[in-house]
Amino acid sequence: MSKLIFERSVPGSSAFSLPEGDVPSVELQDSLQGFLRESDPPLPEVSEVEVVRHFTELSTKAFGVDSGMYPLGSCTMKYNPKINEWAARLPGIAGLHPDQPEETVQGALELMYELEQMLCEITGMNRYTLQPASGAHGEMTGASLIKAYHEQRQDFRRKKMVVPDSSHGTNPATAHMLGFELVEVRSNERGLVDVDDLCSLMSDEIAGLMLTNPNTLGLFEEEILEISKVVHEAGGLLYYDGANLNAVMGVARPGDMGFDIVHLNLHKTFGTPHGGGGPGAGPVGVKEFLVDLLPIPLVGKKDGQYCLDYDVPHSIGKVQSFYGNFGVMAKAYAYIKALGGKGIREACRHAVLNANYLRHNLSDFYEITYDRLCKHEFVASAVRQKKECGVTALDVAKRLIDYGYHPPTIYFPLIVDEGLMIEPTETETKERLDGFIEAMQEIAKEAKENPELVKEAPTNAPIRRVDEVTAARRPILKWK
Amino acid sequence: MATEIKEGLYYSDEHEWVRVDEDNANIGITDYAQHQLGDIVFVELPDLDSEFDAEESIGVIESVKAVSDMHTPVSGTVTAVNEGLDDVPESLNSNPYEEHIVVIKMSDRSELDKLMNAKEYADFCEKEE
Numbered sequence: 188m189s190k191l192i193f194e195r196s197v198p199g200s201s202a203f204s205l206p207e208g209d210v211p212s213v214e215l216q217d218s219l220q221g222f223l224r225e226s227d228p229p230l231p232e233v234s235e236v237e238v239v240r241h242f243t244e245l246s247t248k249a250f251g252v253d254s255g256m257y258p259l260g261s262c263t264m265k266y267n268p269k270i271n272e273w274a275a276r277l278p279g280i281a282g283l284h285p286d287q288p289e290e291t292v293q294g295a296l297e298l299m300y301e302l303e304q305m306l307c308e309i310t311g312m313n314r315y316t317l318q319p320a321s322g323a324h325g326e327m328t329g330a331s332l333i334k335a336y337h338e339q340r341q342d343f344r345r346k347k348m349v350v351p352d353s354s355h356g357t358n359p360a361t362a363h364m365l366g367f368e369l370v371e372v373r374s375n376e377r378g379l380v381d382v383d384d385l386c387s388l389m390s391d392e393i394a395g396l397m398l399t400n401p402n403t404l405g406l407f408e409e410e411i412l413e414i415s416k417v418v419h420e421a422g423g424l425l426y427y428d429g430a431n432l433n434a435v436m437g438v439a440r441p442g443d444m445g446f447d448i449v450h451l452n453l454h455k456t457f458g459t460p461h462g463g464g465g466p467g468a469g470p471v472g473v474k475e476f477l478v479d480l481l482p483i484p485l486v487g488k489k490d491g492q493y494c495l496d497y498d499v500p501h502s503i504g505k506v507q508s509f510y511g512n513f514g515v516m517a518k519a520y521a522y523i524k525a526l527g528g529k530g531i532r533e534a535c536r537h538a539v540l541n542a543n544y545l546r547h548n549l550s551d552f553y554e555i556t557y558d559r560l561c562k563h564e565f566v567a568s569a570v571r572q573k574k575e576c577g578v579t580a581l582d583v584a585k586r587l588i589d590y591g592y593h594p595p596t597i598y599f600p601l602i603v604d605e606g607l608m609i610e611p612t613e614t615e616t617k618e619r620l621d622g623f624i625e626a627m628q629e630i631a632k633e634a635k636e637n638p639e640l641v642k643e644a645p646t647n648a649p650i651r652r653v654d655e656v657t658a659a660r661r662p663i664l665k666w667k
Numbered sequence: 668m669a670t671e672i673k674e675g676l677y678y679s680d681e682h683e684w685v686r687v688d689e690d691n692a693n694i695g696i697t698d699y700a701q702h703q704l705g706d707i708v709f710v711e712l713p714d715l716d717s718e719f720d721a722e723e724s725i726g727v728i729e730s731v732k733a734v735s736d737m738h739t740p741v742s743g744t745v746t747a748v749n750e751g752l753d754d755v756p757e758s759l760n761s762n763p764y765e766e767h768i769v770v771i772k773m774s775d776r777s778e779l780d781k782l783m784n785a786k787e788y789a790d791f792c793e794k795e796e
Contacts, residue, residue, distance in 0.1 A: 356734075598732045655731050659708035660756065 188650060189248065191666060192241055196231035202238045248649045250593055256619050258545075260564045260596035260608025261355065261403055263433045263455035265538075270525065271458060271518035280517050285509040289494055295513065296493030299486045302520045303470075309523075309531065310432070310449050311442020312472030316482045318511040322430065325450030325469025326361040326397075328482065328506050332448055332473065333395045333424050334365055335480045335503050345394040345422070351380055353404060353600040355428060358397040367394060374602060378404045378557040382413055389421035399428040400444065401435070403600040403608070404557055405542060405564035415445025424448060432456045433612070434539060434562035437532030447474050458522035459515050468515040482506045537613035538563040541620060545611055548624045552631035556603045564610035566603050573605050578634040578641050580605040585652055586633070586644035590626035670792060671698040673764050677779055678788035679740035681722075684764065685782060692741050692779075693767040696728070699792050701763045704730040707756045710737075712748040713769060719743065721778050725769060728759070741778045743771040 215223060233241070251257070257264035275281065283295055303315045319325040330348070337345040348362035349370045359369050370388050375381040379402070396418045401407045408414065418425050427446035433456045435441075441449045453468040454461045461467070473481060479501045487496035495510075526534060539562050546565040550558055553567040572578040584594035584607065596608040611620060633641050645652065672678075677685040682700035686693040701707065709729040719725050724736040725745070747770040751758065758766045773779075783791060 601733055656706040656708065656757075659706075659729075659731060 189241075189244055192231045192233060192238075193666060195233050195237055195241060197234075198232055200232045200234045200237070202233055202235040252614075255591050255593065256611070256615055256623055257593040258595050258609045258611050258623065259593060260405075260566070260599070260610045261430055262461065262596065263430075263452070263563070263610060263612055264461060264593070265433070265455075265458060265612040266614035267458050267460050267518075268522065268525065271521045274521035275514045275517040277517075281514065283513070285513075290492070293493050296486055296495070298520050299510065299513075299516060300488060300493055302516050302523070303486060305520075305523050306451060306470055306472060309436055309440070310427075310429075310451070310472055311440030312446075312449055313442075313475045314478045314481060314485065315470045315472040316485065316506070316511075317468070317470045317516055318482050318505070318507040319450070319469040319471055320507050320512055321467040322428075322450065322452040322455070322469045323357050323361065324467075324506065325452070325471050326357055326428065327364065328469075328471045328503075329426055329448045329450045330361050330365050330367070330395075330397070331503050331506075332471070332477055332480050333426065334367075335501065336424060336477060337394055339480070339501055342422070344392050347390075347392045348394050349385070349388055349396040349418075349423075351398065351402065353378070353402050353602050354397065355399065355403060355430060358428060362397065372396070378402070378406050379408055379410065380414055382410050382417065385414060386417055389417060389423070391422060393418070393421050393423040395424040395426050395447075397426040397428060398446075399431045400441070401431050401562040401564075403431075404566050404603070405431075405434070405561040405610075406557060406559075407434075407562055411444045419445070430455065431563060433535060434564075436535045437528065438535050442472075442474065447477060448472070453515055453519040457519035459518040466512045466515060468512045468519065470511075484510070486510075534613045535563075538611075541611040541613060541615055542609070544617075544620055545609060545624065549609075549627055552628050553607070556606070563612070564608060566600070567607045567609060568603055569605040569607060572631065572634045576634045576638045578638050580607050582641045582644065583607060583627075583630055583634070586630045586641045587626060588645040589647045590629070592623055592626060670702055671764070672785050672789050672792070674785045676764070676785065677740070677782035678785070678791075679738070679782055680791060681738045681740070683738060683740050685740055685779070686767070687779065690773050690776070691746065692739075692743065692771045692773050694739060694741075694769050694771060695767045696737070696759060696763055697788075698763045699795075701760050704728060704735065705732045706730055707759045710752040710756045710759065710768065712750070712752065713745050715745055715748065717745050719745070719771070721775075737768065739769070739771055740782055741771060741773050742775050743773040746770050746772045 252264050252266050279294060283292055299317055306315050319328045346368050347370050348367035349372050350358045352371050353374050362369055372388060373381040373384045400411055415425055424447045425445055427441040427449040429449055429451040449472040451470050453459050479499060480503055481499055482505055483499050483502045484495035484497045487494050542561055542563050542565055546555055546561055549567055554571050556566045556568050569580040569583050580597045584597050587594050598606055599608055682697045684695050684697050707728060707730045711727040713725045719739050721742045722738055725739045726737045728735050728737050749768055
């Protein structure tokens with residue numbers, strides 16, 4: 188284990204030196220009487236070189252897309268092109284103040300305006316708000332729009348939100364937070380929404396259905412038009428969770444499938460960093476009849492000038508300070524412009540091809556739940572390994588770390604036992620994919636011949652297997 | 668894997684057991700349920716005196732794998748909760764039939780007729796496998 192920066196502290200060391208001030212110094216005691224702390228804060232005292240070494244050492248222990256393949260299902264951990272970083276750091280973008288007058292930020296507004304238009308084109312929606320700062324935040328915004336829509340029509344009975352039993356955990360969580368009662372629709376034997384079950388759940392109390400397409404099994408909801416009809420005829424709205432848009436972008440559009448509201452994850456689908464790599468952005472798009480409800484301000488254009496438009500009659504209000512994470516928008520804008528319409532479609536096709544290449548080649552060693560043509564991801568299962576050798580999905584995932592791969596998403600969706608949800612994305616080369624197949628094949632062999640090795644993994648990582656159970660039951664939340 | 672099923676208890680298809688003591692229903696989760704959940708790390712208990720209808724969610728069980736609702740197989744009022752689970756949630760893994768989660772004073776004893784006995788529950792689990 189690396190030492191903490193606090194453990195490197197040596198009293199008297201410091202990592203800064205300030206020049207003599209050119210203004211008269213003032214005794215803090217005189218101006219801040221009564222507000223001064225009694226003792227110095229317990230900050231680490233470390234020399235500059237030791238600070239640099241500390242963080243350099245930590246950086247070598249982190250794993251990201253820049254260090255290796257990261258097939259984390261449903262998270263679309265694609266490579267983030269460096270040119271996007273360059274774009275977001277341009278002085279005209281990075282140096283803006285959010286309170287600047289509109290006439291001085293025309294370029295920034297134009298970028299937001301055009302990004303919105305491109306997202307509308309890609310998804311088949313009419314308008315977008317760019318404010319939400321993450322996917323979950325976008326969901327919250329989208330579900331708030333559903334609520335506002337029904338309330339505005341004085342239809343106060345619609346308290347139930349339908350989610351599939353394979354849904355992302357955030358879907359029921361979002362609906363629950365907004366006070367909706369949850370209703371689960373079953374998956375059928377093909378892993379898709381059971382339309383008969385859906386029909387039986389419909390009533391005048393249904394607010395809407397939250398769906399990903401393709402779903403979390405990587406399977407396209409083939410009956411989406413029928414699903415749309417059923418939900419709309421019951422008076423509900425259809426919500427598209429954009430987590431899996433990478434599987435259809437440039438080929439099919441949620442708007443054409445009948446979805447009324449869409450949230451996107453710019454940090455998944457549109458090549459901006461994910462997780463610790465930067466903040467997210469979760470734009471929410473709607474069909475025309477919901478535009479009046481969108482958060483204020485929207486980005487508009489009047490007399491050839493871009494402007495912030497606060498004239499949204501039934502707006503649900505602001506959902507984020509200022510206009511959202513503008514730097515992320517700049518990166519997504521650069522990404523879409525660099526790929527172009529043709530490139531977006533090609534990226535999608537390669538993502539689907541890569542997933543099917545892995546699925547096909549892993550099917551000899553692992554059970555593949557719903558083993559047929561998939562979209563951008565698929566779910567393998569370690570049930571065979573568990574039954575025959577006592578090796579679980581968790582063990583396989585940990586052993587992958589030893590082989591230099593980030594583990595896939597495991598035990599999800601909940602309807603698959605010992606699930607390993609694998610999404611390679613379009614940015615992996617065939618050689619990398621072959622390496623991953625080889626590692627998975629090797630682990631299946633080890634599970635048979637030397638199960639203890641797999642159960643003890645990881646053995647080559649900076650730390651061995653962490654005790655997740657104790658960490659969850661009795662967490663230690665601070666140092667010492 | 669072999670799961671333990673106790674005689675003399677009522678069982679629900681959500682894998683809860685009920686031990687009847689006069690009008691009180693002691694409710695817990697079965698050995699099968701704790702196997703499926705894996706290591707349990709947190710149990711959210713209902714408030715005392717709160718009232719529930721049968722099959723309503725009365726709390727949450729969180730394991731390393733998943734977060735699941737816990738349901739009551741019978742209607743009634745919560746008269747006691749197993750506060751020991753706040754500190755030692757893993758006792759549901761080690762002693763599923765010794766550790767009840769809540770005690771509910773039943774408002775309709777006839778609901779017990781809809782539940783399974785040990786033999787029926789054993790068949791039910793076999794089908795689930």
